[in-house]
Amino acid sequence: MQVLIIEDEAPAAEKLQKQLLECDSSITILDVLNSVESSVEWLRVNKHPDLILLDIHLADGLCFDIFKQVKVKSPVIFCTAYDQYALKAFELNSIDYLLKPVQAQKLEKSLEKMKDVQQQRSPVVEGDLLNNLMSMIGRQESNYKSRFMVRIGNRIQAVKAGDIAYFYSRNKLTLLVTKDGQSFPVDYSLDDLIQLLDPAVFFHVNRSLIIHIDAAREIHPYFKGRLKLVLHPPLDEEVVVSSQRTPLFKDWLDQ
Template identity: 40%
Template structure:
């Protein structure tokens, strides 16, 4: 089975290729393309693959352009760091939509879905299957919180997510710490923040801390499979990640 990968970040393309072949050794990677223009050239001289894995945001635009301009019948599994393109993705023959960092179990489920759909293609209407996927998508168009209004003395000031280093909780209060070490109380619980923050940018390290990726400075191996982190600004407490979360955290950092 021939598989084409469209991904403009080399490490991500290499990782995805390894994951695909680990999931199904019968899948042969016939090409790794980094841009819209490279894809157009490839399809002009090659037969369509059995399956396409495509990132959405490429170096020269959105990959939807490829599928709008070229009549490609191959099913597509989109991979992306953002979920706002979900509805559009399923309108261009996509059978699944994987958010980065991609997990091996999610990839395996997508490939299984591909095999199930293509195996039943003669007996079921493809458009109805795609609509069922759309109907089952719980977070299509989901918007994450990108700004917070915080109180500074008698004033309110907006803080963009890019300014935030991490959130921590102590004595039942939740505090936002910015990269410049300014600190503000916020009126959300850690559970609420975990749901409203973009998981591409933020990760819940433990019960006390949710951190943005730029705040992670060093990662140390700790005993019993745990990890110890150096954050910036330096927090008051040690930041330890449990063994159960360590793998997911490393996947998040790698993107």
């Protein structure tokens, strides 16, 4: 089986590659892509794979833009953090999905299902089906997390999303930092958080940082098309937006 992975988070993509080969050592991973643009280009010039593992949120937008620009002939497994009941109906239409973090056992079952779809040789996502999926996920995206519960000594306090400056990860610990400089550990990974936060005001800068739009006090051009940020409250490490994410970051600021 030939598989294409489209996932913008490098650790998640690496984990998927490892799990796929553990499920079936005969699998060939054709490529790992991280954006709508690169995926459309790849699908236009290459023979479509037996299976695509597809994240919903990519480096330059939602994966649905791929289907608008190129006819996808391969079975697709969506990788998503959205609720399983909201997507349940799509199991009947040869579409499967894996909730993040992906579990090896569920991936193996999905591969078996995709082999059945492959034998049928039928397109997976088209027309009204895609529109329904987009609409369903769109409704879920309106329910962003509005507050986080944090521990202060022996008590628990709610921190409103609007009072958060940024989240950052360090030594496998995720910390919430408020606009007045208070820091609290939270039981979420950054991958989980980016699915819970409103993308209009929070941006996933890099593997270790998600910022609120008000936290970027200064923005400076940096080497090789990158941007350097000065945050408030200050973060005791250099904050750089990669050249790949810089256009998306600028669009986010200008919305």
